[in-house]
Amino acid sequence: MENDAQRTRAAALCESLFSWIEGKLVARTRSAHYARVVLESPALRASVGAGQFVLVRYGEDPCLPRAFSVMSQRPGALEFFVKSEGRVREKLWNAPIGTPFDVRGPYGVPYASRIPSDRTYLLVAGGSGVAPMLCFAEQCAHLTTGGVYGFRTADACDLLPNIPLVIEEVTGLQAADRLRAVWRPGLGILACGPEAMLRILANDYRGVPDVYVSLEARIGCGIGTCLGCRIETAAGPKRICVDGPLFPMEDLPWLT
Amino acid sequence: MADVTIQRLGRQLRSPVVLASGPSGFGLELIDGVDLRQVGALTTKTITPEPRAGNAQPRLVDCPAGALNSIGLDNPGLRAFQEQILPRLEELPTQVIVSVTGPSPEAAAGVAARLSEASSIDMIELNLSCPNVSEGLIGADADAVSAYVKAARAAFDGVLLAKLPGDAGDLLCGTEAALEAGADGVTLINSLRGMRIDWSSGRPFLKSIFGGLSGPAILPIALARVYDVRRAFPDAVIVGTGGVVELGSLVEMLMAGADLVGIGFGLMVDPQVACRLTGELRRWLDERDIQSVSEILGIAQEEVPHAL
Numbered sequence: 001m002e003n004d005a006q007r008t009r010a011a012a013l014c015e016s017l018f019s020w021i022e023g024k025l026v027a028r029t030r031s032a033h034y035a036r037v038v039l040e041s042p043a044l045r046a047s048v049g050a051g052q053f054v055l056v057r058y059g060e061d062p063c064l065p066r067a068f069s070v071m072s073q074r075p076g077a078l079e080f081f082v083k084s085e086g087r088v089r090e091k092l093w094n095a096p097i098g099t100p101f102d103v104r105g106p107y108g109v110p111y112a113s114r115i116p117s118d119r120t121y122l123l124v125a126g127g128s129g130v131a132p133m134l135c136f137a138e139q140c141a142h143l144t145t146g147g148v149y150g151f152r153t154a155d156a157c158d159l160l161p162n163i164p165l166v167i168e169e170v171t172g173l174q175a176a177d178r179l180r181a182v183w184r185p186g187l188g189i190l191a192c193g194p195e196a197m198l199r200i201l202a203n204d205y206r207g208v209p210d211v212y213v214s215l216e217a218r219i220g221c222g223i224g225t226c227l228g229c230r231i232e233t234a235a236g237p238k239r240i241c242v243d244g245p246l247f248p249m250e251d252l253p254w255l256t
Numbered sequence: 257m258a259d260v261t262i263q264r265l266g267r268q269l270r271s272p273v274v275l276a277s278g279p280s281g282f283g284l285e286l287i288d289g290v291d292l293r294q295v296g297a298l299t300t301k302t303i304t305p306e307p308r309a310g311n312a313q314p315r316l317v318d319c320p321a322g323a324l325n326s327i328g329l330d331n332p333g334l335r336a337f338q339e340q341i342l343p344r345l346e347e348l349p350t351q352v353i354v355s356v357t358g359p360s361p362e363a364a365a366g367v368a369a370r371l372s373e374a375s376s377i378d379m380i381e382l383n384l385s386c387p388n389v390s391e392g393l394i395g396a397d398a399d400a401v402s403a404y405v406k407a408a409r410a411a412f413d414g415v416l417l418a419k420l421p422g423d424a425g426d427l428l429c430g431t432e433a434a435l436e437a438g439a440d441g442v443t444l445i446n447s448l449r450g451m452r453i454d455w456s457s458g459r460p461f462l463k464s465i466f467g468g469l470s471g472p473a474i475l476p477i478a479l480a481r482v483y484d485v486r487r488a489f490p491d492a493v494i495v496g497t498g499g500v501v502e503l504g505s506l507v508e509m510l511m512a513g514a515d516l517v518g519i520g521f522g523l524m525v526d527p528q529v530a531c532r533l534t535g536e537l538r539r540w541l542d543e544r545d546i547q548s549v550s551e552i553l554g555i556a557q558e559e560v561p562h563a564l
Contacts, residue, residue: 015289018286018288018290018527019289019528020526060502062501062525063319063320064316064318064323065525087318217314218317220316220323220524221279223285223286223527225283226279226281226316226325227281227327227330228316228327228524229313229316230327231313232309
């Protein structure tokens with residue numbers, strides 16, 4: 001019986017990697033520039049590890065689907081934190097509750113599988129990079145010693161009311177500035193955000209052990225075949241969709 | 257039940273739907289979740305004599321009704337292909353076409369010659385039209401097409417296809433050159449050169465500025481090219497590729513004159529698309545009491561399409 005259950009589960013997981021699962025928009029809270037969005041699908045049986053992402057498409061739109069990191073999940077539902085720009089994102093932003101969206105995934109390797117578990121990490125995010133970090137903080141609280149989450153504008157506070165944020169338009173500081181004040185040798189760092197933020201971190205923490213960055217790229221297939229997201233690393237060529245999205249900073253010498 | 261098999265290139269293919277070079281990689285990642293028995297053939301990523309890292313990121317961006325890529329022939333090179341990938345291609349439950357190119361006719365033919373030593377490889381597609389590398393648009397020059405195909409023909413006994421550009425050179429001259437030099441057929445068309453600009457920064461979105469446009473946006477262009485070539489070369493084998501993502505566009509491509517239809521962009525959006533299309537095509541033919549897909553090939557060339 002157990003083997004049957006395992007096989008059924010494996011098949012369900014595999015199905016959602018290669019086939020679209022019908023879902024619909026069931027909840028959304030918006031601020032000026034961001035939204036928390038929940039997509040629900042009874043058929044969505046996959047368990048998502050922090051750092052993994054799914055592809056979302058709107059109807060039969062003949063466009064590339066859009067990748068979103070999962071911020072939180074419950075059975076049959078996934079929550080994302082999305083900016084208000086871009087084709088799929090605009091649909092998520094504007095479509096009436098109940099609008100169908102298809103989902104496939106999850107893709108990528110959970111952060112926890114990529115990092116040593118014998119140390120604790122400061123989580124650093126800029127903008128919608130906050131999504132996988134909050135997911136990690138919830139799933140791997142024992143590996144986490146705090147978070148530095150930066151936003152340019154204060155409206156993000158409305159969506160994340162219980163989480164201290166670094167708001168640039170209020171304090172003049174970015175996440176990287178705050179990180180300098182709280183990081184101590186011995187702490188690892190997990191970072192996700194705009195490339196400009198990651199470059200600052202690379203400048204500040206190059207050579208520091210256990211600094212990891214979560215990379216973004218336009219994802220094509222999600223399953224590792226199209227090579228649209230392939231990058232060069234010190235450990236050889238890697239695909240963000242199947243080998244990432246988290247990489248040791250030391251493996252990304254071009255990130256300067 | 258309608259027959260969707262295709263007798264071309266000296267073999268029977270289970271479906272006119274084939275996976276185009278690029279988005280399906282080497283097919284190995286698809287085995288776990290895609291029933292490749294439903295597709296006529298799978299075309300691998302293009303193999304070059306030496307490894308290529310391709311272009312820098314960003315190298316993929318979405319477009320209205322398509323995508324622009326500048327992947328740039330990213331591939332492990334002939335040696336790694338032979339050692340690490342080729343032995344595993346026998347796992348694929350479909351026929352395999354290996355895409356090949358090189359910086360010169362001799363270099364590309366060298367790859368073809370090495371592949372001819374592998375008993376499992378009997379179909380090659382010469383990629384003469386990559387819009388993303390400086391030496392890619394070989395197909396714009398009929399003399400170059402002739403030189404590449406002649407060299408590959410001398411090196412390889414199996415099926416040889418030439419993939420030509422849809423937006424550079426005279427396609428009819430290119431097709432004639434390819435067929436006269438010994439190609440068994442032509443694949444039309446590759447992605448079309450284009451660009452996008454990040455309008456918040458004013459910079460081209462792709463690091464390499466230009467990329468190849470694929471997806472439904474290019475379907476009408478691909479149809480016109482296939483139609484033109486079919487009209488000029490009634491007996492040529494044509495693999496029509498460009499923007500086919502659903503049953504309607506698949507049928508259009510067959511009616512324009514394609515014998516086989518390549519799916520590229522569509523596979524990125526939906527890994528199941530090629531399998532689904534084979535089933536949908538069979539049902540569509542059944543609903544019209546059409547016995548075989550062969551009956552609709554090229555019928556848009558007829559004044560009164562006889563099959564409908």
